Amino acid sequence: MFPRPIEKASKGVNISYRIALVASIVLWLLPLLAVMATSVRSLGDINEGNYWGWPSEWMLIENYTQVFTSTPMAQYLMNSLIITLPAVAGAVALSTLAGYALAKYQFKANIWIFATFIAGNFVPFQILMIPVRDLTISFGLYDTHWAIIFFHIAFQSGFCTLFMRNFIVGLPTELIESARVEGVSEFKIFFHIVLPLVRPATAALAVLVFTFIWNDFFWALVLVQSDEVRPVTAGLSALQGQWLASWQLISAGAVVAALPPVILFFTMQRHFIAGLTLGATKG
Known part of the structure; x- marks a missing residue:
């Protein structure tokens, strides 16, 4: 076997x-x-x-x-941080709340809502290009940081909810029920009991989502067009001129752009591995 x-x-x-x-x-x-x-x-x-x-x-x-002196690389890196950090925080926070509700609350639409989150992961994001672009234009968000932030929070929530629900469902239900018997409110149960127990999983998810959003290139091209908002992935393509490409500068910029996810991974390596192996063994 x-x-x-x-x-x-x-x-x-x-x-x-x-x-x-x-x-x-x-x-x-x-x-x-x-x-x-x-x-x-x-x-x-x-x-x-x-x-x-x-x-x-x-x-x-x-x-x-x-x-850094001849290109707007510093601005591109700052834009990526402005986009990535709120998007990661929003996606992880919403998915943890949704995962807790789907894992520990029994209601009629539970399985259908969970199936919707799973089905959303299989939607090719390319077919959303025109609707999402038109939606951001109609809301006045096109070519702003908020356009990419809101999209990544919405698009990453499906995978993140699936990830967190699978971890939270393994927590002892008796622990939560005993807190309810003592009169503890649902929000206090979540913040003081559930959240500390899934902290390694939350850290692992944050590292994964940070990497996904930081390395995104497609939506940076679709929803952004100015250097004031363009993240580093799209900024690297802008360094290539029409007739001449300074490949040594583009390569140096690519190395600089790859450093934040690498540094984050090695900084959070212990929590990342613990989160991925959480619940892998029983006994």
């Missing part, structure tokens, strides 16, 4: 597994290494076609400094 551990497999399978593992890691890291190498090359190296060789001139400080 369960796969046999790789250590117990034959010697040929073990060797093949290790070769495939190394090859997969190399293939996965190759584009990242190429971007990082390009970010420290000079424009002459790139024009000469030296994409994979050793840089003839290291431009580490110059390129990364020029990204």
